[in-house]
Amino acid sequence: MARIVIPEFMDERAVAQLAAVHDVLYDPLLVDDTPRLISEAQQADVLIVRNRTQVRNALLSALGRCKVVGRLGVGLDNIDVSGCEAKGMRVIPASGANALSVAEYVVSATLMLLRGAYLSSAAVAEGQWPRAALSDGREAAGQTLGIIGFGSIGQTTARLAQALGMKVMAFDAMLAADAPVFAQTGVYFAPLDELIAKADVISLHVPLVDTTRGLFNAARIAAMKQGAVLINTSRGHIVDLPALAAALRAGKLGGAAIDVFDVEPLQASTMLQGCPNLLLTPHVSGLSVQANERVSFMIAEKVLESLK
Secondary structure, eight states, rough: OEEEEOOOOOOHHHHHHHHHHEEEEETTGGGGHHHHHHHHHHHHHHEOOOOSOBBSHHHHHHOOOOOOEEEEEOOOOOTTTHHHTTOEEEEEEOOTTTTTHHHHHHHHHHHHHOOOOOHHHHHHHHTTOOTTTTTTTOTHHHHOEESSSOOOHHHHHHHHHHHHHHHEEOOOSSSSSSSSSHHHHHHHHHHHHHHHHOOOOOEEEEOOOOTTOOOOOOHHHHHTTTTEEEEEOTTTSSSSHHHHHHHTTTTTTEEEEEOOOOOSEEEEETTTTTOOOOEOOOOOOOOOOOHHHHHHHHHHHHHHHHTT
16 A cells, blocks of 8 residues: 655545545645655655645655656646656656646637727726727637647647637747648647747747746747737746736737746736736636546546556
8 A cells, every 4th residue: 555645636536536545645735834745755655746846855855765746737847857757756747637728718818818808897887988998809710829839738729719710820849840730730830930920819838948938038028919919828937027017018918818927826016916908817727627627537547557
């Protein structure tokens, strides 16, 4: 019987599936108690985390008998993967399980920001009637969505956008222009600079690595199409938020949706407060009832298989 430590929230039915066979410690608050987490990690054969648990440094050192690290999500920037592998640990992400949740978030944000009419509730409730000011919103059909990072999430986003009549172009540094996936999905491969210059909406789906850190700096934001929309559901540090805020306030961009931040939780920021056409959400694009079920059960099943 293996010892499984789960310091962040997981679907409790998936936890029960693990507990029926192994010794499970499930405490969603454990991530905030570092000394206890490190202590429990010393006895763990399996560690299952989301994005807040940092599997590196002291915690990684404490995992003396651990064989598997399960990730309830897809991003691995909170896990020292090479360090885990050096200690003989297998890292298992929930690849594809939350793709639909993220894709629906992107498409919803796209519709909101292109149309521009959905942030008027307070004004209308106060008796204002900004009909003329909100009459020049754009339909999604016919607009071009540029997707940077064309893995499972990017491809799912493309499919939903195409169903709305959007044109889709994509760039992925790991894929050649003639990679079969572009023909299979009906998506045009565009070099990065072309995509940035031509897309009406840009959605980011890349991991945080040295080559993507600061990818959307002031220069790249300035190179975007006038009135374009930028959506980041990937990781913080990829978009320069001060430059983004300046572009929104200057009217260069038509809107932005940011779900991920350099430091989470985001601290109060006058830079972002009152910024026009800006949607801020607390790293929830990949979270939904259904996505949590898929992610949790996928990892539970993969962990059980690895322990056989």
